[in-house]
Amino acid sequence: MRMSRALLTHMLVGLRVIIACSILLLNAPQGLAKELGVVEDLFIGRHAISPPGGFGRYQNLLVRSEELDHASWVKSASTTVPATNLTAPDGSTTAESITFGGAGLDTIQQASTTAAGSTQFTGSVWLKVASGTLTVRIGVIDQAGSPAGTYANADLDTTWQRFQVTHTFAGGTGNAVLILDDNTNASSQTIHAWGAQLESGTGTAGVYTKTSAGTVTASRGLVSNTDAVIGSNETIGGTLGVTGATTLSSTLG
Numbered sequence: 602m603r604m605s606r607a608l609l610t611h612m613l614v615g616l617r618v619i620i621a622c623s624i625l626l627l628n629a630p631q632g633l634a635k636e637l638g639v640v641e642d643l644f645i646g647r648h649a650i651s652p653p654g655g656f657g658r659y660q661n662l663l664v665r666s667e668e669l670d671h672a673s674w675v676k677s678a679s680t681t682v683p684a685t686n687l688t689a690p691d692g693s694t695t696a697e698s699i700t701f702g703g704a705g706l707d708t709i710q711q712a713s714t715t716a717a718g719s720t721q722f723t724g725s726v727w728l729k730v731a732s733g734t735l736t737v738r739i740g741v742i743d744q745a746g747s748p749a750g751t752y753a754n755a756d757l758d759t760t761w762q763r764f765q766v767t768h769t770f771a772g773g774t775g776n777a778v779l780i781l782d783d784n785t786n787a788s789s790q791t792i793h794a795w796g797a798q799l800e801s802g803t804g805t806a807g808v809y810t811k812t813s814a815g816t817v818t819a820s821r822g823l824v825s826n827t828d829a830v831i832g833s834n835e836t837i838g839g840t841l842g843v844t845g846a847t848t849l850s851s852t853l854g
């Protein structure tokens with residue numbers, strides 16, 4: 602399923618501008634010149650999402666979300682993921698190429714540590730190909746036995762796109778798994794992948810938040826996967842946690 606949130610956001614913004622302007626025109630007294638007003642504040646939906654982060658709900662039950670060459674990602678026998686360090690959607694060089702084998706189904710997957718039973722999960726990942734087009738699949742399945750789950754076709758082209766799939770497990774004894782496969786392609790194919798995420802209790806992929814060795818607990822707010830500049834004061838109502846070095850300076854920039 603191809604996401605079109607950016608298009609939807611633009612449509613919402615455009616619609617609200619039209620409504621705001623229409624209200625101004627309707628309120629203009631008769632006989633007076635009608636002028637378009639300035640809209641100073643716009644509400645642009647529940648999320649503002651981009652590969653480096655955004656506002657809204659976030660969670661990631663997977664580890665190594667930008668390291669698909671890591672052993673945390675289990676590859677089928679004919680699937681290889683060298684550390685190719687391709688340019689990712691956020692401009693970093695953290696995307697990898699996944700080469701699926703020839704005949705048969707080839708896969709790459711990661712099992713979360715979250716039980717699948719009776720819970721809704723949404724998996725998402727950015728994908729593309731180097732040239733042409735290709736259809737692969739993204740799935741959210743149960744780790745145990747014959748997998749109950751949902752697969753969605755992902756129609757790749759040479760542009761990074763975020764794909765997502767949702768499944769609600771009626772039960773199950775295993776953990777929820779995000780899986781990519783080559784749709785049983787009979788010839789070897791290579792795709793580019795970055796930014797895998799698995800969330801529980803939601804039917805729509807939230808703000809992407811990258812992970813390394815640990816997962817990210819569900820919450821809502823601001824995610825910056827890279828840098829942040831705050832030009833004025835900031836009030837923090839809770840605990841301030843710093844995992845890296847801190848530098849205090851009296852100047853900005």
Ligand SMILES: [Ca+2]
Binds near residue numbers: 704706785788789
């Ligand atoms: Ca194959």
